[in-house]
Amino acid sequence: MNAIPTPDHLVWTTPSPVSNATITNGHVDVNWMDGKSHRFHPFWLRDNCACSDCLHQGTREQLLDIRQVPLDIVALSVSRDDEGAVKVCFSDGHESRFHPGWLWFHAEQSWALAPLESIYWTQSSLTEPPSFDGPSAMSDDAVMHEALTAFEQHGILRLRRMPTERGTVESFALSLGPVRETQFERVFNVISLADADSNAYTSDALSGHVDLPTWEATPGIQILHCLENSVEGGESVMIDGFAIAAHLKNNEPEIFEILTTVCWSHSSRKLDTGYRWRAPIVEMGPAGEFANIRLAAFSRDPLQVDSALVDASYRALRRFLDLMEDSRFRMVYPFAPGDLVMFDNRRVMHGRNAYDLNSGNRHLQGIYLDRDSARAKRRVIEQQQLRRSISEVQAK
Amino acid sequence: MNAIPTPDHLVWTTPSPVSNATITNGHVDVNWMDGKSHRFHPFWLRDNCACSDCLHQGTREQLLDIRQVPLDIVALSVSRDDEGAVKVCFSDGHESRFHPGWLWFHAEQSWALAPLESIYWTQSSLTEPPSFDGPSAMSDDAVMHEALTAFEQHGILRLRRMPTERGTVESFALSLGPVRETQFERVFNVISLADADSNAYTSDALSGHVDLPTWEATPGIQILHCLENSVEGGESVMIDGFAIAAHLKNNEPEIFEILTTVCWSHSSRKLDTGYRWRAPIVEMGPAGEFANIRLAAFSRDPLQVDSALVDASYRALRRFLDLMEDSRFRMVYPFAPGDLVMFDNRRVMHGRNAYDLNSGNRHLQGIYLDRDSARAKRRVIEQQQLRRSISEVQAK
Structure with missing residues (x-):
């Protein structure tokens, strides 16, 4: 060409x-x-x-x-x-x-075909996930491109009116790239279980967290697809960790400094799993950009740090947790059957409100991917669009 | 207990x-x-x-x-x-x-249950991969523990006398943890192809490289399993990137500084794949440890850096490439059928000598994992051994 x-x-x-x-x-x-x-x-x-x-x-x-x-x-x-x-x-x-x-x-350009720049959001700038019609996105690359652009910028995306069949989350994931398997099931079911080995599988509230901070290679993307939801409560809570990091960087630099340097370990609590990794809560990339947020209160290990830093480390952790609970940083919205929400699991912390087990049924299916695949898909669509438009010009 | x-x-x-x-x-x-x-x-x-x-x-x-x-x-x-x-x-x-x-x-301890410390190696300190009997490792946790310890320290491990059936590499991988799928096949075959879309699938020599530096989430472990090898040539070449980084840090600090700060982009060259990531050749972890080596000459993109840094960036790249070709840093050994070699794909660069297509057949199967799973498996074995030894003491 x-x-x-x-x-x-x-x-x-x-x-x-x-x-x-x-x-x-x-x-x-x-x-x-x-x-x-x-x-x-x-x-x-x-x-x-x-x-x-x-x-x-x-x-x-x-x-x-x-x-x-x-x-x-x-x-x-x-x-x-x-x-x-x-x-x-x-x-x-x-x-x-x-x-x-x-x-x-x-x-x-400083980097040809670079990832899109992040747009940090708060409750006032983004009240619900950027939303698109699911069937349109699946059939029309222009809609998919718009959706993936919104995802890359905001770290969150919602496709609505997707089929409510089991396995839909996997076929959608595969349209972007390879599935990221973990110690959980390839496609995991989020339902309330009597013998839950994690609070995730109860009807309790879940405070904001990233999944699998216990891995060095924490999956970059999580997708949750709602098959059924008739319970009272159980709203999704999403928190832009990069927005909190930016707020602290600008307003509380001593706190920010601790969050980017003191390492916390997280480990899988299940018997006979040995996943365990240690890193700062806010990891910076080589160009000074925010790279990853790594925090899950329920798998956080004992702090191991020079004794002179213990006070400051807890102070910074608590400040971060306080902002996670601050309504200014919390996007809260209900899950409707057919909703598929994809979020950057190394940036956007997710949680949920408690729900009433006796009020109905709630069933989500989830899967992991890496960020790379969403970016790659966006770039491929762009190249295909460019090739098409050049062919059209040449055909005239 | x-x-x-x-x-x-x-x-x-x-x-x-x-x-x-x-x-x-x-x-x-x-x-x-x-x-x-x-x-x-x-x-x-x-x-x-x-x-x-x-x-x-x-x-x-x-x-x-x-x-x-x-x-x-x-x-x-x-x-x-x-x-x-x-x-x-x-x-x-x-x-x-x-x-x-x-x-x-x-x-x-500075970090309870931390990863094991890396032992950097050169041609003179490690002439071939730390090797263990495959069937013993698969049946005896004590042998597996020794093998995984060697892997974590050296970033390379060889199991010998493994079955030469197809799919063995996947069943071995699953004994450690979940498979890491990529844009390649879940289990990929390394053979010479007439219509190769990458030099990997020819009989040409391959210079040392890491696989998939084009991903932010580059897989941490690669396993290659030899089903058949009767060709002349085709020896494996392994290079400890951390050893080169340590050598430069100690002896050529200006070069080292550039390697840890100037970012290079790599991108997938296959039509309609959009994987692309940019990072320093030597990435450092939060405690100043070597975290990742990221370099593959054949998918390296045009340098994009401040013009004042172009000379120094190329000088540092060439110095790193020179050391990769320096026999002091190269472990060279033949692949025997039944050999399974597992290496840290974010540390140890792999390549091969050219081979003579007409001299026989060469067939490897490969798969990716993450570092997390090898560490987790080692820790689980340690905990099980500890529980067993405490039970034995209590039973006496």
């Missing part, structure tokens, strides 16, 4: 045509018609050559061993060819052609 | 009996017969009360809402009861009993 190769399978548009390109100290300067200009490093360009010597044309995997490229390589000349490619001759004798749109996106 | 309750299901031994216990400024000082002494924080003790008001006796989940405990709580008195428990009366009127062994381990 691209006449000019790129080191991937992707379609790249060109937001602005190239005005001209020049060499400065061995680097390539590209000036665009819209007035922007970008400088490209010669080693970087050489590394990304997409010719058949440097890149396997089928698998799009690199063949070039970059250890063989001189670190002091320079661009000797730059020109544009008839197809619009930016053509560069290097001091190692190699010649490469670059797609202008591919160049533009890699220079202009 | 413990007459004295602990806030878990676990068995705790008592390395040394309590000599005496006293109160200092509201904290509890426990002096042990072996001369050690530990001070316990009153809020910490109160938080870990295992009585039936504070802890659900069946699920071992906390019932106490620690937000209701005064932050300035103190211990008023401490004594020992007839069963050997350390009994504490608190200023909120509550009385708790603590198991001395549980107290000892939580005071003495």
